[in-house]
Amino acid sequence: MPSTSTTANSLTVILPDGSRKQYERPVTPYDVAAEIGPGLAKAAVLAEVDGQPVDLGSPLPRQGDVRLRLLTKKDPESLAVMRHSCAHVMAQAVMRLFDGVQLAFGPTTATGFYYDFALSHPLSEDDFPRIEAEMQQIIQANERFERIEMPRGEAIQLCAELGQDFKVEHLQTGLGEEQSVSFYRQGEFIDLCRGRHIPSTGHLGTAFKLLSVAGAYWKGDSSREQLQRLYATAYFDKKELDAHISQLEEARRRDHRVLGKQLELFTINQTVGSGLILWLPKGAIIRQTLEDYLRGELRRRGYQAVFTPNIGRVELYQISGHFPYYSDSQFAPIDLGDGERYLLKPMNCPHHIMIYKSKPRSYRDLPVRLAEFGTVYRYEQSGELSGLTRVRGFTQDDAHIFCTEEQVADEFRGCLEMTQTVLAALGMNDYRVRLGFRDTQSDKYVGGKEVWDRAESALQAVCESLNLPKMSIEPGEAAFYGPKADFVVTDCIGREWQLGTVQLDYNLPSTERFALEYIGPDNQPHRPVMIHRAPLGSMERFVGVLIEHFAGAFPLWLAPEQVRVLTVSEKSEGYGREVEQRLAAADLRVAGDYRGAKLGAKVRDAQVELIPYMFVVGEKDREAGTVTVRDRIEGDLGAMPFDAAIAKLRAEIDAKTVRQVAERSAVAVADCENQHEY
């Protein structure tokens, strides 16, 4: 940086356009903005000094050079800061309206913010209008956000005086290392807070909304107090808020639990049991079509199909280490009374391992790839169950690969490629890959350090060579038995879903577990490495996500009913039935609507049921041997010879074409749970 004519007692401010300003007196970023122009002074909400976010009102250094950026609501960094300020205003409103409010944490999220409180009044949506009105008053009062720094000891005393026990605890434990901490005050409200904040509540405007209330544990610990969490969001622009709200409505409209009922895809029956899916005929078609497609991919890639039972002796899981360590997420064992106990299988790998062990293996046999659509049962907590995405019985598109250490990279690559192929076939082209590596500080992992180092660098090299989109490495996210790659798919309305997974395993093959071996070229026994992989994860969850992704309008190759024959009047029923039969003979999934209703009504019903194609037949068609094709998306395509119509559909099915009317959105609703560990 070129030196300036700075004297010992002056400050040089360098603006992004390179212009410089010099000050002999103490100034804040706001002062600089005001000097540039009153418009900027009004619009600025935040500053960045030498790359660090700073409040507009905080003093700049007295001397030296600083690079200053003044941020307005147009700068993306401003949004989170504004939302955090809005969280403070919400907390202030809650404290005004209710007595004995204890403040916990109030951070921003990807799409808004929340604040956790302890208070005796149970908050409900009925309270939202009052809280919002009170927030509006605070905003209108245009209270300044004032930053107050003080030593930690004084801060503890202040919070104790304010009766804020959570803050005292946090200062003593979470911030125990800090010398000095900061508070922010607006009006009568003061809160321990790192910041930053916008200059005053007046900058908040009206584009905010309380969304929901929920329970949440203090510090996320289920043994601690349960708090009340208010979720809300805020934008600088009312239009953006409205867009966000219609986004939430769109998500509700696509809810697979509602669509699954309407489209008769699946049902859950209380007498059968919570979290246990009954696939209805139409849903079964989707699942079966997906499975058939995957079976073809598996054959092409050298997998061998196997079948294993739904239960196994407890001893099997004692060897694998899953029992009793994970007993609270398993159904209780079936006890035969003579000391023999069986477990509903919570994962397929021990069974597949026993197939590997059924005969001696040579290095020439490897890799051995065993695949099964294996149904597993896990006792998820009742509050966790949800539609198809969180269930107690589910079928994994599972496979286990047994290979040599040298083959790991190629096999891993094959798994990733298969997952990419499958996702692409389903039009799910927006996903990121999360590499879960070990936390080097932790000792919960099995296998030596050098094995892990080798595995992790091999995985990373493979992933990099495949040019995987948006790859991220997350230390501490590995399974205890090996590193993994998870596919996190973004659906067409911007929500993330953890689906496919590929995991390396050094644990189960080991001496302490199943002691797997193969005979190497040196005629000595060696230990194979295992890979667990499931491109879709589970059929239940994947179909659930597909329903929402397509909003129930499946591409032709997956649609339960591909074509509906509609007769113009009952006079054409004979020809209609003939057309229907010929479609069935051509291996299309078809139904006929021969009711006495008007054509418009039949068209509407088929549209509502999201049938991809309608073949309208009337007397003109009968005479000409044609069908009049209506495309669900494009509408009436006119009459065409029957064979041409079939060829059109056949081509679309064979190409697995995905045609969708869906608008993309940048808003993300995070969902990062993972049910597909092994």
Next chain:
RNA sequence: GCCAGCGUAGCUUCAAUUGGCAGAGCACCGCAUUCGUAAUGCGGGGGUUGUCGGUUCAACUCCGACCGCUGGCUCCA
């Protein structure tokens, strides 16, 4: 499992004037209509208001327990 909210016909479409005879729409069934691209008309059946108990002359409505669902939290080999 925890916190909060909600349970009325097959329907996540909903009503019942705050304790006074459970009622519509869609779907379903029947009859009429024979129609060319998003709802033809008329008629009909369908309910122990989630379950059990309590208060009351009287409960969908108020109270309690349980069951289920929803939103979150915790968990997720």
